[in-house]
Each structure stands twice: as C-alpha cells, then as structure tokens.
Amino acid sequence: MLLLSRHLDQAPNYRADVQHFLFGREFRAEDLPFSEKLIRAHVKNGFISLRPGIMPLNENIFDLLGIRKKWLCARCGNRDQEAFAFCSCARCGKKCVYCRHCLNMGIVRSCTQLVTWQGPEPGFDRAFLDGRPLCKWDGVLSNEQQAAATAMKRTLAARESFLMWAVTGSGKTEIMYPAIEGQLRQGHHVALATPRTDVVRELLPRLRAAFPDVPISGLYGGSEEENLRAPLVISTAHQLIRYAGRFDCVFIDEVDAFPFHFDPMLEYAVHKAAKPGTPFAYLSATPPSELKNRFLSGSLKGVKLARRYHGHPLPIPRFRWIGSWQKLVQRGKLPSVLHEWLKNKMEAQQQVFVFVPSVSTAAALTELLQRNGFSRSAGVHSEDPLRHQKVADFRSGKLRLLVTTTILERGVTIANVQVGVVGADDPIFDEAALVQISGRVGRSAAYPNGDVVFFHNGKTLSMVRAVRHMVQMNQEGDR
Amino acid sequence: MERCLFCGEMRGDPLSFHNLFSPEYAPGFCLSCREQLVPIDPRHCCRLCGRDLSRLDRNRVTEGTCSDCVKWANSGRNGLYVNNHALYHYNPFLKEMINQFKFRGDVRLADGFAAELTRAYRRIVHNCVREQSGILKRKPSFLLVPVPLSSERLLERGFNQADVLARQIGAPIVQALVRVRDEAKQSKKNRAERMRLRATPFQLNEKAAVSLSGHKILLIDDIYTTGATMRLAAEALAPARPDSIRSLTLIHG
Structure with a gap:
C-alpha cells in the first residue's frame, strides 16, 4: 500500500504554461521560451513529442531505389528538391540538409527537432458558453441565406466538408455565423483562414462585433500578440504554419485567392493546423475547378447562392475598346475614352476604382490622372507603405478615385463605387479576378446598381467567360 | 540550377x-x-582597405589611401598586416542578402559568389607575383584563414560564414585561429568602440600554427568595416611567423 501511494506521488506532472504554449502548435526546439531541461523532462514523461524537421521523401518505389535522396520539410511541406540545400552543420557535426523555402521562420535542418504537445488537452475557459446565444449580430438573413446557413451548420456538425459557392456581395460572412456558433457550442477550436491580410483585417472587427463574448485571436503579418486561449482564430494561411493538429473545424474564405493556389505551403499549413478528419468549409464566389468539380459531381456537399443579399442581380460589365493605351500613357496622354468616363463619374459625385495590370502602370496612370485635374486620386499596390491609409481615405470619401493593382479585387466593400478595368485583356486578369473585380459594384442595398467597364485592346476569353459566369449566376438567381 | x-x-x-x-x-x-550588387572596381579602391574611393569625400583620400587607413598606419598596429580586398560595396540589397545568408542560415547563397571570390583570389596572387623583384618570379602560395566565431556563436548559428566563403575559393584552408572570448557582436557596436585598442579575442591554434611559418596568409571574412577585427586576427597570427597577412572580404561597408 505504501509503495502504491509513493508511486502515485511520482505520477509525472506537467507545467500548465508549457501545455498552453505548445498545445496544437509546433515549434523548433530552439524557439521555445523554456529551458532544455524542462522540455527534456516533458519529453521523457510523454507529454511532448519530437520529430525531425526534414524527412526523407519516399513517394514511390523509385525514390527508395534512387541514388539521389529526396526530402520533405515537415514544417512547411516543401517537397521541391531544388529548394533544399546542404550545409556542414556545426551543431551535429554532420552534413545537414536544410529547407530554403521557410528560412524566414528560422532555419529547419535535418538535425532540427520540431516540438509539439501530445499530453492532455488544456482546459479552456468556456464561460461564454452559458446557454445564451453567442452571435449578437442583429441583422436578418434572407430565406435563401438562411437555408444556406442551416445546410452549412448541419454538414459541418456531421463532420463533413462544405462548399459555399456564393456570388460576390451575397453576405458570405454572415451566413457563416450560425455554423461558427454551432461549432463553438460543441467546445471546438475553430479557425477562419484566408490567404489575404486585407481580408483578415476586414473580418476581425466584424466577427468581434458579432461574437462579443468569445475571445478571438487575429493573426496576420504584423498583428498584435496572439491570444493562445482563444477558441476562435482568424488568420492568414501563412500564420497558421505554427499550428499543428489544433482545430476541429476550419473555414477557408476566398479559397481561390492568390497566393493560396500559387504556394502549396499554404494548403499544407492549413491542413497541418487541423486535426485529422476535420471538416473544411470553403467559401468563394469563384471556386477553383478542383472544388467545383467535386461539388458538381456530388462528392463535396455545398450550396450555390446566385443572388446577392439585397436580391438585385449582379451588374454586368461593359466592354470598351481603348486601343494601345499603354503607349498613350507612356507618352503622357490620358486615353480620351477613359478620360470622358472618369469625368462623368466625378461629375455624378461617384467614387471610382481603376484596376490596372501592374505596379508600374498604377504609378504612371496615377500621375497622369493627377496632372489631368483628378486631384483627389491616389494609387496603391502591394508594396505601398501607405496602402492601408489610402484605402481608409477612400472608404471615408476623402479620395474619390483609387488606381489599384489586383490587391483590392476582394474583401473591400464600399457603397456606390464604380469600377473601370484598364487593360482588361492583360493575362493577369483571369476569369476569377474579373468576376471578383466586377463584384465590387452594387454591394449595398441603397445602391444595388453601378457601372463596370472593361477597357480593353482586344477581347480575351477570360473577359467573355467572366461575363458569361455572371450572366449565368443572374439567370440562376431569377429562377 | x-x-x-x-x-x-x-x-x-x-x-x-x-x-x-x-x-x-x-x-x-x-x-x-x-x-x-555594387562591385568595387579594383583600380579605384583604397590601396589598403579596398574601399570604393569614388564613394568617398575627396579630402579624405590621400595618394589612393583613405583617411581611416592613414590612421591605422600611424597607429603602428598594422604589424604584418598588408591590406584588404573587397568585392562589393555595402548597400541595402546586399544587407538583405547577407541577412539571409548569415542570420537565416542560407549557406547556399555563398555558391553564387564562388566565381567572383575565386577571381579576386587569383588577382591577389597575381599582384604578389608582380611585386616580386628579379627575373625568376615564384608563384606565391597563400593559406586561407577564415576568421573564426566563438564556439557559442558557432553553435547558435550552425556554421561559420567566413569558413563557407573560404571553401568557395578552392585554396588550402587552415583553421589557425580560435575565438576564445565571446564579445558583443561587432555589428552591434559603434565605430569608436570597434576601433578602440583592446586585447585580441583570438588565439593561435597551436597544432595548425606550425604550418604557417614563412607562408603568405589570406584572412577570409564576410565584411570589412573598420578593420579592427583584421588587425586583431593578424596580431594573434604574428607569433606563428607568417611571411605576410592580407585579407579578402565579400563586402566593404
């Protein structure tokens, strides 16, 4: 008996701060704010698991037999063999492989250990689950929206993935609320991921207002300290790389947006952050073909919303031929078609987005417009340090005209804005981009119509397809 | 590739x-x-520290030497140290590159400088041949000595950037120096603190020292800023009685 009680006394213990720090997250051993001794004791007692940062990649029999070894980075999922390099490592004294893809988060070598929590799940403060409704949003969903929301909530509760294919301005964010509430009520960890910082910055205040009692952590490049105890995390896909096996449900907004399909690391990061078998909810106006096919063939559940929340159809773009506008801009002349259109809009006291294909043309066109008497205008692009300020000025109405690259193609809602796409025939404007850009117009119920003009020098297939897409959505909405 | x-x-x-x-x-x-990248033209650089003279104030240059090097020469701390050669002028772009190479650990980047480093090495050898008097000219043999890191810093970083650069050249490398004291990072100090006379943090590696006697030494490092590190390293190498000590760095900044 004595022996037994002593045995119980020595039952391995863990520290709560280590548990909270590491639960559902994964770090390099050297990044931990704890002493090596403490970590080793936790590893010995089985609370913490270690795995090598670089693993040999054996996808098929040829990899096993091949002379040249292939590698996989366990942190970022990189399997591009050109993005691995060798170094003679002073730590382990051997030749180490390292991943060049995720260097900016601290180097991962073959001798690097990735550390995660595998002990008991920490107790989270669930005081907000007191039986009262969590969602304090006081708007009303239309019948169609309500049906979509219910379907989404049910499907996710049944642990199945869901596609919300909804036109721009259909109120996707609000449709998510019942599903998010349902997941939170079950005590789940929920992530809302999106490829873009701008979208996180737009969503965060809206969700904080809708769920005032729920601790929400917002993560984007340069965001404030994260709240490790928050059950709801709104994050860019990039920031999710530090998470591993934490979430029971993941919403991916704007799933087709750059750079989600451009960089396979982001998809890896989102899947790593989720527990195995987690249902995903995909939201988009222009789902990528892979999801679209799965939805149409019935293997992915989902709902298609073809009507905007205010019930008006999508504004259909007009095509205007503008000639070789680049040459004119280079010579310092504003194309007359564009000049006239903009002058009309300014006289009608309307705000205008002018989308252009590249950063250099954005700068050139902005300068040209300012010289031609459009004084309250500005240009933005992704590297612009004043970007957020300029967008805020445009929102408040201080600026009337904003020249932008595709960075503002989604997630921006401004009432009564008009859109011109200059150089719509450029390959950077694919079907999805053009649909999203056209979707900036007529989003508010007060101004459900608006003007979208594609200024082009020769129609492209993308332009035609984008229009066909929107016409088809309008027809489906009429039914 | x-x-x-x-x-x-x-x-x-x-x-x-x-x-x-x-x-x-x-x-x-x-x-x-x-x-x-802004390469330094070897015809328009300081004879002693290899800095780009065209970027320097006129009145700080005397007979192809910059004022810093005049100060060093007057201080009597040069000893066997002859001069430095540098490949690039320090600019924000190169700073970003060095940041990725040195602090993020992307050793692979050094491969991109291999050709330039080798060319600079050949030029140094060639210059030595020209300086010899007499008819029979011997091709001098250089031993490369990478400026070492302290063992703590080496463990933290996982590699010595000077060593990685030296390997690109393909000449014999001797690890003749050991850094015994872990000082604050040079890059975290200001100019006066760097140039102040202080005890050398380097120690001669006794085993390797025998092979240095009578040879020309080429110290290798990533960056030459004030030249203090090079003088301290040269001071530590002096007891091994090398013929002369020069240095080659990627950057002058």
Missing part, C-alpha cells in the same frame, strides 16, 4: 556558346539581382 539563388526567379541569362554546351551551369544570381 537555372533559378536565381536569391530571388528564385528564372535566371534568363542570354544564351551563349558557353552555357549552351555546358551540361549544367554554375549556380548564381539572375540579372536583376546582379544589377543591384
């Missing part, structure tokens, strides 16, 4: 007979990255 080592874009070098027929051409940087 047709992608740029730094930005990852396609290199897009114009096709030439050389790269058309070579099976795999040397790793390197793309044109737009190379354009942002």
